[in-house]
Amino acid sequence: MLSYDELTSPERALWxxxxxxxxxxxxxxxxxxxxxxxGGRWGPERTVRAAVIAELLLGANTxxxxxxxxxRLAGARxxxxxxxxxxxxxxxxxxxxxxxxxxxxxxxxxxxxxxxTGSRVPGIExxxxxxxxxxxxxxxxxxxxxxxxxxxxxxxxxxxxxxVTGGMLLNxxxxxxxxxxxxAAGGLVMEGGVTCRGGFVARGEVxxxxxxxxxxxxxxxxxxxxxxxxxTALALDNAxxxxxxxxxxxxANGTVRLxxxxxxxxxxxxxxxxxxxxxxGPSLVALxxxxxxxxxxxxQPPSGTVDLRGAQVSHLHxxxxxxxxxxxxxxxxxxxxxxxxAGERREAVGRRDFVAHRVAWIxxxxxxxxxxxxxxxxxxxxxxxxxDARRVLLAKQRHRxxxxxxxxxxxxxxxxxxVGYGYRPWLAGVWLLALTLLGTLSFGAHSPHPVKQGExxxxxPLVYTLDLLIPIGGLGQRTAWYWTDGGLQWxxxxxxxxxxxxxxxxxxxxxxxxxxx
Numbered sequence: 001m002l003s004y005d006e007l008t009s010p011e012r013a014l015w016x017x018x019x020x021x022x023x024x025x026x027x028x029x030x031x032x033x034x035x036x037x038x039g040g041r042w043g044p045e046r047t048v049r050a051a052v053i054a055e056l057l058l059g060a061n062t063x064x065x066x067x068x069x070x071x072r073l074a075g076a077r078x079x080x081x082x083x084x085x086x087x088x089x090x091x092x093x094x095x096x097x098x099x100x101x102x103x104x105x106x107x108x109x110x111x112x113x114x115x116x117t118g119s120r121v122p123g124i125e126x127x128x129x130x131x132x133x134x135x136x137x138x139x140x141x142x143x144x145x146x147x148x149x150x151x152x153x154x155x156x157x158x159x160x161x162x163x164v165t166g167g168m169l170l171n172x173x174x175x176x177x178x179x180x181x182x183x184a185a186g187g188l189v190m191e192g193g194v195t196c197r198g199g200f201v202a203r204g205e206v207x208x209x210x211x212x213x214x215x216x217x218x219x220x221x222x223x224x225x226x227x228x229x230x231x232t233a234l235a236l237d238n239a240x241x242x243x244x245x246x247x248x249x250x251x252a253n254g255t256v257r258l259x260x261x262x263x264x265x266x267x268x269x270x271x272x273x274x275x276x277x278x279x280x281g282p283s284l285v286a287l288x289x290x291x292x293x294x295x296x297x298x299x300q301p302p303s304g305t306v307d308l309r310g311a312q313v314s315h316l317h318x319x320x321x322x323x324x325x326x327x328x329x330x331x332x333x334x335x336x337x338x339x340x341x342a343g344e345r346r347e348a349v350g351r352r353d354f355v356a357h358r359v360a361w362i363x364x365x366x367x368x369x370x371x372x373x374x375x376x377x378x379x380x381x382x383x384x385x386x387x388d389a390r391r392v393l394l395a396k397q398r399h400r401x402x403x404x405x406x407x408x409x410x411x412x413x414x415x416x417x418x419v420g421y422g423y424r425p426w427l428a429g430v431w432l433l434a435l436t437l438l439g440t441l442s443f444g445a446h447s448p449h450p451v452k453q454g455e456x457x458x459x460x461p462l463v464y465t466l467d468l469l470i471p472i473g474g475l476g477q478r479t480a481w482y483w484t485d486g487g488l489q490w491x492x493x494x495x496x497x498x499x500x501x502x503x504x505x506x507x508x509x510x511x512x513x514x515x516x517x
Contacts, residue, residue: 011052018056020067027075039099042077050080057089084109125158134166137173144177154180159188167192177204196222206234216243227254231277236261246272258286268295276304308332330369355388359395368403390423439465448481469499
């Protein structure tokens with residue numbers, strides 16, 4: 001333990017101010033002398049040893065009656081490592097505009113509010129720490145730790161398994177661990193909100209695996225400019241949060257992972273830029289993600305794949321330019337869809353172009369999967385738009401046809417042309433009317449020969465044509481007359497064949513439609 005006589009002048013000022021919570025400001029009046037980036041050049045008159053700060057926070061100078069002890073220091077060059085690992089700290093720490101020579105170690109510590117703003121810090125280790133209050137690092141530069149006993153890659157801000165009863169403020173903060181983990185916070189419990197607005201920059205992966213964020217994560221305008229070792233910019237796998245806000249120019253040059261994340265309210269990418277890692281890496285991976293409201297209206301289509309397999313949302317908002325060339329949708333479930341057009345959000349129903357757009361959206365998914373079509377058709381039916389649902393199911397059958405054998409594709413084309421796979425039964429009526437007209441005109445221009453002279457009903461071209469087309473029962477015309485003209489006889493055979501084909505197609509198509517509806 002240091003004695004008072006061993007303290008330097010700025011350290012004595014800090015020692016004397018601590019019991020009353022007074023701030024010690026070592027900054028000069030000249031702005032050029034207070035640039036934190038050049039804090040390593042500050043002289044003894046602005047230098048405070050980290051050991052002095054640690055002793056004060058551990059109760060070396062007790063509080064005055066009627067005052068709240070607090071360490072407040074501005075404009076200082078802090079030498080040595082601020083080692084508070086495992087400590088029980090009853091006082092808040094406020095550092096503003098300071099340059100720290102070495103890292104801050106809060107491993108397993110229990111402390112109060114920690115504020116390090118506008119400062120330069122070579123790493124913060126707070127693994128399994130408990131912070132009663134707020135963690136405020138606004139406008140600071142936090143660089144990677146030289147080493148960490150719990151992370152195998154370089155890390156700038158380590159909060160794994162930590163508990164913060166307040167919020168975390170990272171507005172304007174630059175957290176830098178290129179090729180490593182800018183933030184390692186797996187298992188973090190942050191009872192307040194996490195805000196990363198106002199120019200927040202992360203160089204390296206931001207890891208919040210399994211984090212609990214009931215106050216939400218707000219990253220409007222944040223820039224994740226350098227992906228981690230696996231091309232991941234932000235990892236929120238299995239995290240639980242009230243809100244995830246990646247809007248207003250949020251930029252991720254790497255994969256954003258939300259696998260298994262549960263968002264009780266809003267997940268938004270409005271105005272975001274999702275570049276994805278170089279090559280064929282995905283821009284967004286949200287397998288089995290759950291959210292109430294998903295706003296996917298980025299500033300431009302993501303450069304890589306968007307994976308929503310198994311995800312569930314109550315409300316989906318998107319636009320015609322939201323999606324990349326490849327979208328994984330198998331198992332994606334949503335309660336409603338609203339399209340954003342000219343700044344307005346409207347239900348994506350009641351217009352054929354909306355249906356075509358939705359079908360084209362599903363076609364962006366590799367291969368053939370029936371579930372995305374069934375999901376979309378189910379939503380249209382639930383909203384009372386059965387015609388749109390039938391268009392979607394027809395598109396599903398046409399997509400499925402591509403995966404079949406050549407013989408099955410031929411049957412599929414027949415069903416499509418005649419009854420639209422049962423979803424357009426009126427097509428059979430069109431074919432029947434056209435063939436009836438053809439037969440009536442062709443047979444009415446010629447005279448047939450009776451099978452038995454003087455017997456049978458008189459010849460009627462219309463009835464004779466219908467008798468050929470209807471394979472069940474009989475109208476007495478087909479068996480009573482025959483043709484010596486070879487062309488008309490072949491036309492009769494052709495109409496019989498078409499009658500059987502139309503009947504078979506109608507039965508198959510209607511059966512399929514009834515089974516699906």
